[in-house]
Amino acid sequence: MLRYLLYKEINEEKWNDCVSASTERIVYAFSWYLNTVCMRWDAVVEEQEGRYVSVFPLPLGRRWGQLGVLQPYFTQQLGLFTTKNTKHKNIEAYFELIPDRCKSIYLQLNTENSKVIADVEKYDQAERVTFHLDLKPKYEDLLNSYRNRHKLNKAKRASLQIKPLDNINPLVSIFKATKGKELREVKEKHYRLLARLYAILKQQNAAELLQAVDHEENTLAAALFIVQPEKIIFLFSGSSEEGRKAAAMTLILDHVISRYAGSNRVLDFEGSMVPSVAKFYANFGAAPVAYVSLSKQHKPWYLKWKEAISIS
Structure with a gap:
């Protein structure tokens, strides 16, 4: 039987055991990750004999002053997580238990959900793409699959070095000075959230923070990776003009690929829908992998009224 559980009703040990055993296992769904990126989250859970056998996290937030189920920052995919004992595999059944008080819904499902999802009534569906690189081959074979070697050669000619970074502030500073200026929706609260998330990832032995430095030890680029037994996620990065x-x-990416080549892992580049960025990831031999977003928007009466006035 499926049940909607408030956060205070969720047994986190059972939750994490279910996510660990799930076919769709991904770091974003563990309770410690959700606790960091969400102000609050509830869930729909299937329980059998005292164990959770499927879980569907529902991160809660507010849009236009109304409560909604909204995808958190730094969390590319969530959705349904199932085990071999799961009986309820119809995603629509989980969505049906979302309370009516949640007026707006926007969720990005995981790539495994995308293989089985059918039309979910009342929700708009859109396909999104991430890029995956299988790291099982040895490094020489992966290197030969690069589609554009001249950038790597350029970096090597510049005599840059890759070093660990134990503080996320240099990465945040680089991002603020470059891409951050273009993204007005990214605010100080999001940088604070990233710092908290990095601290939690370090506690979980799941963070790898790397920098590329020049001969004067200046940081020219930095990137945060989430390292899991089955996957490495390219979570956040920044590069100066130099x-x-x-x-x-x-x-930096070549360093990660060479380090984890020959392992039973996938490098997840986390996107992108931007053609130039997608091409950059594809140049490493990564392949596009689809996932689906589901949304339902409800605007309060006063916003509908304002829009009607503006177009009349």
């Missing part, structure tokens, strides 16, 4: 010219991010 770093872009020297292809510093290419060198």
